[in-house]
């Protein structure tokens with residue numbers, strides 16, 4: 610395993626779910642030498658992931674409870690990370706939620722819930738990381754978790770898609786805003802990843818009578834992926850490591866899909 614991120618200090622939000630993308634990235638980036646702040650609204654989950662990584666890899670991790678929709682908690686998260694590691698080099702705004710809803714049944718409440726966490730949480734994360742990186746004066750990398758849903762929209766997930774298009778839009782605006790500070794802002798967009806989020810959707814489809822058996826939704830959503838399978842969080846580590854490393858110094862405002870070829874534009 611390369612040491613390409615040795616000494617880099619990275620915050621990952623939404624990293625407290627053991628099978629999630631955030632935890633998978635935390636493992637993979639720690640293997641490449643980074644120190645990771647595992648941040649999540651689920652404090653116990655964050656502690657477990659952090660302890661597991663430290664034990665298996667012998668690297669420095671910290672666990673921080675944070676709700677990404679709460680400005681003061683996000684400020685505290687950055688402060689605690691800097692006081693533990695010395696500075697912040699990379700911010701990964703990964704926390705997110707999803708819900709299925711037929712288009713005509715979509716409510717204001719569902720819209721606000723998803724937009725708050727996925728879009729506003731990313732906005733706050735970008736702002737608080739950028740402020741810290743500007744103060745440090747050494748540039749930095751901000752990586753936002755988009756989705757195939759940031760390029761194509763699906764009627765049963767209109768609010769989720771809108772929130773992920775918002776993530777892509779915020780990333781472009783921030784990329785232009787912070788370029789003079791050598792802060793790169795990019796997105797990475799997974800397709801179908803086997804995590805608790807996807808398992809939750811599988812149960813939701815079954816309970817609404819949209820599928821017959823557990824596993825059907827994952828099977829149906831994965832059908833036709835050109836690379837022949839759904840992905841695991843480990844499939845996404847290479848892209849995150851690239852965006853976190855100096856190899857991507859001349860890239861900003863981009864939205865890289867890592868989706869097995871589901872969306873080609």
Ligand SMILES: NC(=O)c1ccc[n+]([C@@H]2O[C@H](COP(=O)([O-])OP(=O)(O)OC[C@H]3O[C@@H](n4cnc5c(N)ncnc54)[C@H](O)[C@@H]3O)[C@@H](O)[C@H]2O)c1
Nearest residue numbers: 623626629630650676677704705756799801802804805806
């Ligand atoms: N799983 C997929 O197929 C898929 C595909 C494309 C994009 N994504 C995106 O990847 C990201 C991670 O998804 P995942 O599949 O690992 O989901 P997950 O549900 O497995 O993990 C998400 C984590 O975010 C945390 N979280 C939720 N709300 C939060 C909040 N307000 N503040 C802080 N933490 C919060 C949860 O506690 C959980 O630990 C999300 O942004 C999601 O939209 C997932």
